[in-house]
Amino acid sequence: MNDPGSCLWTLRREDREVSCVVRLMPYGIEVDIAYDGSPVVTRTFETGEEALAWAEKTRNDRRRRGWQ
DSSP states (O other), X not given: OOOOOEEEEEEEETTEEEEEEEXXXXXXXXXXXXXXXXXXXXXXXXXXXXXXXXXXXXXXXXXXXXXX
16 A cells, blocks of 8 residues: 555745644554655544544644744
C-alpha cells in the first residue's frame, strides 16, 4: 500500500507553514503534522474518527497560538 496522503489543513504564521496530512496504512490511519514540509509528529489511530478528531484538536490548538 502506497497512500501519498491527503492534506486536511494548512496554517501559516510569518514565514512558516504547518500542515496536517492523513493517510491509510495497513495498521491504521496515520496523521503527520509537518512544519515547512517536514513531518515532526506522526500519530497512528485505529479509526478515521479518532484520526480526524485529533487532527481537528491539533488545528484548533495551532490557531489559538496565532496560526492562520
